[in-house]
Amino acid sequence: MPPAGGELVLSLTQPDPTSNRSTGRGRRVPVALLAALAGLLLGVAPPLQAQGFGIYEQGTCVMGRGGAAAATPCLDGSSMFFNPAGLAEVDRITASAGVTGIRPFGSFTSDRTGEETDLVEKTIPVPHGYGAAPLGDRVTAGLGVYAPYGLETEWPADGEEAFDGRFLGYDNSLQTVYVQPTAAVHLTDRLSVGGGPLLALGRVELNQRLDLSSQPVPGTEFTFGQLGVPFHTGFADANLDADWSTGFGANIGLRYEPTERISLGARYLTPVEIDYSGDATFEQVSTGLVLPDNNPLGLPGGTSVDALLQQEGVFDEGGPLADQGVQTSITMPGQLVVGAAVRPLPRLELEADWVYTQWAAFDTVRLEFGQQQTPDDVQVENYDDTHGVHAGLEYSATDRIDVRAGYFWNEPASPDAVVTPLLPEGERTQGTVGIGWEATPRLQFDVAYQFLYQLDRRGRTVDPPEGSAPTEDLNNGLYSFAAHLFAATATVRW
Amino acid sequence: MVGHDDGRSFAPLRLLAALLLGGFVLAGCEGEEVRPLEPEGGEMFTSYVALGNSITAGFQSGGINDSTQQASYAAMVADAMGTEFDLPLMAPPGCPPPLVNAYTGEVVGGEDAPACLGRVTPPPTSLNNVAVPGAAIYDALHITGEAASPNELTTFILGGRTQVEAARQADPTFVSVALGSNDVLDAALTGRTGGITPPSTFTERYGATLDSLDLADAEGGVLIGVPDVTLIPHLSPGGAYWQAYQQDAFPPNFFVDGSCAPDQQPAPTLVPFGYAFGELIATAAARPDTTTELDCSADLEVLVPTEIQTIRQTVASYNAAIQEEASSRDWAYVSLTPTLESLRAEGRIPLFPNTSGPEAVSQPFGELFSKDGIHPARPLHRMLAELVIEAINEQYDTSLSPPGS
Numbered sequence: 001m002p003p004a005g006g007e008l009v010l011s012l013t014q015p016d017p018t019s020n021r022s023t024g025r026g027r028r029v030p031v032a033l034l035a036a037l038a039g040l041l042l043g044v045a046p047p048l049q050a051q052g053f054g055i056y057e058q059g060t061c062v063m064g065r066g067g068a069a070a071a072t073p074c075l076d077g078s079s080m081f082f083n084p085a086g087l088a089e090v091d092r093i094t095a096s097a098g099v100t101g102i103r104p105f106g107s108f109t110s111d112r113t114g115e116e117t118d119l120v121e122k123t124i125p126v127p128h129g130y131g132a133a134p135l136g137d138r139v140t141a142g143l144g145v146y147a148p149y150g151l152e153t154e155w156p157a158d159g160e161e162a163f164d165g166r167f168l169g170y171d172n173s174l175q176t177v178y179v180q181p182t183a184a185v186h187l188t189d190r191l192s193v194g195g196g197p198l199l200a201l202g203r204v205e206l207n208q209r210l211d212l213s214s215q216p217v218p219g220t221e222f223t224f225g226q227l228g229v230p231f232h233t234g235f236a237d238a239n240l241d242a243d244w245s246t247g248f249g250a251n252i253g254l255r256y257e258p259t260e261r262i263s264l265g266a267r268y269l270t271p272v273e274i275d276y277s278g279d280a281t282f283e284q285v286s287t288g289l290v291l292p293d294n295n296p297l298g299l300p301g302g303t304s305v306d307a308l309l310q311q312e313g314v315f316d317e318g319g320p321l322a323d324q325g326v327q328t329s330i331t332m333p334g335q336l337v338v339g340a341a342v343r344p345l346p347r348l349e350l351e352a353d354w355v356y357t358q359w360a361a362f363d364t365v366r367l368e369f370g371q372q373q374t375p376d377d378v379q380v381e382n383y384d385d386t387h388g389v390h391a392g393l394e395y396s397a398t399d400r401i402d403v404r405a406g407y408f409w410n411e412p413a414s415p416d417a418v419v420t421p422l423l424p425e426g427e428r429t430q431g432t433v434g435i436g437w438e439a440t441p442r443l444q445f446d447v448a449y450q451f452l453y454q455l456d457r458r459g460r461t462v463d464p465p466e467g468s469a470p471t472e473d474l475n476n477g478l479y480s481f482a483a484h485l486f487a488a489t490a491t492v493r494w
Numbered sequence: 495m496v497g498h499d500d501g502r503s504f505a506p507l508r509l510l511a512a513l514l515l516g517g518f519v520l521a522g523c524e525g526e527e528v529r530p531l532e533p534e535g536g537e538m539f540t541s542y543v544a545l546g547n548s549i550t551a552g553f554q555s556g557g558i559n560d561s562t563q564q565a566s567y568a569a570m571v572a573d574a575m576g577t578e579f580d581l582p583l584m585a586p587p588g589c590p591p592p593l594v595n596a597y598t599g600e601v602v603g604g605e606d607a608p609a610c611l612g613r614v615t616p617p618p619t620s621l622n623n624v625a626v627p628g629a630a631i632y633d634a635l636h637i638t639g640e641a642a643s644p645n646e647l648t649t650f651i652l653g654g655r656t657q658v659e660a661a662r663q664a665d666p667t668f669v670s671v672a673l674g675s676n677d678v679l680d681a682a683l684t685g686r687t688g689g690i691t692p693p694s695t696f697t698e699r700y701g702a703t704l705d706s707l708d709l710a711d712a713e714g715g716v717l718i719g720v721p722d723v724t725l726i727p728h729l730s731p732g733g734a735y736w737q738a739y740q741q742d743a744f745p746p747n748f749f750v751d752g753s754c755a756p757d758q759q760p761a762p763t764l765v766p767f768g769y770a771f772g773e774l775i776a777t778a779a780a781r782p783d784t785t786t787e788l789d790c791s792a793d794l795e796v797l798v799p800t801e802i803q804t805i806r807q808t809v810a811s812y813n814a815a816i817q818e819e820a821s822s823r824d825w826a827y828v829s830l831t832p833t834l835e836s837l838r839a840e841g842r843i844p845l846f847p848n849t850s851g852p853e854a855v856s857q858p859f860g861e862l863f864s865k866d867g868i869h870p871a872r873p874l875h876r877m878l879a880e881l882v883i884e885a886i887n888e889q890y891d892t893s894l895s896p897p898g899s
Contacts, residue, residue: 455525
């Protein structure tokens with residue numbers, strides 16, 4: 001983070017998952033076929049998919065089938081996210097609302113001490129809602145509200161269990177809500193297109209402990225580190241809170257059914273840049289350090305370093321850590337999805353999507369502080385574009401009950417040198433199950449569960465020296481991460 | 495991850511997760527791994543922390559910098575353990591810069607060398623050598639107060655902590671403690687024994703230091719006894735000065751009183767180099783019109799036999815207490831004094847400094863001591879490291895190899 005004329009650091013964070021729902025008719029399927037499908041899906045999953053701080057779970061129906069929905073929409077309106085062209089399949093007034101609860105758990109294990117620090121566990125709700133109505137035989141219009149990007153990570157910052165990575169960030173959240181009016185039209189009986197502009201609303205909050213050792217000693221050319229202050233001596237908490245800011249983009253899609261049993265689909269969600277503006281506040285944290293007698297600063301022995309910082313006005317108005325405005329900009333990546341679905345049996349539908357996410361847009365995060373004496377902070381992220389594969393099936397067990405299962409795989413977006421407490425992501429594989437129940441002709445309930453398994457990944461809890469680029473050599477331990485996801489959606493049709 | 499779930503999730507969920515992705519997990523797809531520090535010497539040496547004074551810190555030739563620090567016995571012991579050992583490296587030329595010439599006072603970096611540029615940056619993420627030059631036993635737990643004797647290096651090395659606090663923060667699995675020399679050294683260098691820490695006080699402070707260090711819960715340790723400081727080449731027998739005087743080795747206006755002659759004392763006196771050369775001879779050389787004289791019976795700086803005896807008895811008492819602490823903890827104990835006595839007997843610790851020829855500059859106090867005649871040079875650090883390693887191997891049944899082997 002920032003400080004007294006020294007370095008400022010900042011960043012973002014963490015996890016995510018996926019899915020929604022569909023139509024599905026069919027008949028019972030032999031277990032052997034299911035097994036074969038599973039094997040096929042596993043085999044397909046080459047190292048690919050969207051990740052970073054993306055959230056793909058924008059509908060319970062699709063979530064149950066592993067997030068695959070570009071070619072075959074669920075009729076709950078969620079196609080406004082998964083493929084706007086699919087909205088043309090909605091032939092009744094439809095409203096749905098639901099929530100995905102994400103419960104991540106993870107840890108960092110230090111190479112040096114072998115000690116494991118756990119993420120603070122909490123359940124993070126991610127809501128979604130869609131409303132759609134047919135306008136004649138060929139056109140359907142609707143409004144979707146969903147949250148395709150976000151993250152929340154919290155590590156213990158104080159006490160015996162304080163996490164060493166708190167100096168890179170310990171309690172961070174990024175929330176992004178897309179509001180998307182959408183229209184879809186059947187150009188022919190087999191071809192439909194859809195799309196709509198979107199308004200992105202985003203807020204971000206970052207909390208970081210500041211390290212005194214990298215700060216300049218007031219009135220000298222020394223840093224406190226040169227004066228002997230130990231590495232990672234916390235002296236202040238920085239809170240950066242940017243309230244709801246806006247960005248604009250669009251989501252467009254295409255869907256084609258070459259035969260009654262096969263459908264194809266594609267959609268593109270444009271990148272959205274959100275310029276955040278907020279407040280940076282700094283709160284002093286006790287270092288517990290006391291200057292010895294005969295210290296090189298010539299101050300009386302027993303002078304507390306905390307008092308010295310106060311005396312020098314570090315936190316006062318006009319000081320480098322005075323409360324001030326802060327601005328930053330983050331680009332929500334674009335997503336290109338291409339999918340295919342096949343109905344080998346009347347009651348069984350199989351689908352698969354390939355997802356390409358333009359994470360390379362997330363290259364640096366620059367924090368620009370309002371005061372001149374607080375230098376800007378640039379956090380290098382250098383993310384890579386990612387590929388992912390989603391595959392799922394839906395089987396109509398009865399006329400009113402659909403069962404779903406899915407699997408998907410993501411490659412990591414962050415390079416090896418940028419695996420930090422802010423977003424300790426890695427290659428992920430996820431399994432899903434779900435059920436849809438048509439309680440009445442007008443009311444449907446969907447529930448789904450997903451387990452996210454991330455391959456353990458080496459990462460770091462320290463920043464590179466000032467002026468240096470992060471490298472893999474800084475990695476000093478292992479991040480483990482996983483999550484349970486639960487979703488429920490209620491859909492009403494008239 | 496399933497493999498890391500320690501029961502915080504509900505059992506049914508764990509079962510479901512295992513069913514969904516169990517095959518994947520069971521296939522061994524667990525990703526990368528922790529790379530624990532695996533010291534070659536054994537797990538006990540995962541985090542070795544050294545407490546001490548100038549010798550442990552790597553102070554040599556009246557100065558300290560990143561080169562001398564890495565030549566300390568503690569760094570050699572860590573090397574033998576095969577463990578990481580992070581030092582509070584002082585930026586060159588040093589703080590203060592070490593002497594290049596003991597007689598002219600020339601230092602590393604020359605005349606314009608800055609007195610101190612502080613620590614090398616960035617600081618290490620952990621600190622294994624927390625020793626501070628000049629630290630007496632009281633300083634292990636205190637950095638302020640009348641009995642404390644901190645200096646600028648106390649700040650530069652510890653940054654506002656005590657040695658024990660810094661040691662505990664490093665989560666030591668093994669510690670070495672080499673404190674006590676400075677509780678008697680000043681008396682040896684100034685001839686004023688009144689400043690010696692009484693053995694009873696030393697014993698109390700040493701015990702308190704180790705009790706506090708025990709809170710770090712180290713698996714093992716080695717306590718290094720206080721060497722007999724009267725054996726350092728900075729102290730020369732009065733008779734050696736008398737002989738040099740007889741051979742006209744000094745400026746003509748510097749005299750050595752007959753009281754320094756070997757046959758005038760019941761036992762040898764000891765003359766500090768800092769007094770004889772640093773004050774008397776330097777004054778004589780600078781002011782040819784005046785005379786200066788070394789008087790072994792009158793000069794307070796000269797250690798007379800009773801004072802020498804007091805110092806040696808004090809060191810022995812200190813070491814008895816240190817040995818007691820070591821045995822009560824089942825820690826190893828090392829004494830450097832027998833080695834110093836042998837080296838002195840073998841003539842490897844000169845009785846009188848080299849004052850002429852190239853050795854006067856390169857090794858004024860022989861190969862084993864640095865250019866201040868007080869602090870060990872690399873070869874003696876190596877000997878001390880060998881003694882420490884031998885003691886550790888014996889106490890803990892380890893097989894650390896001597897440095898450089």
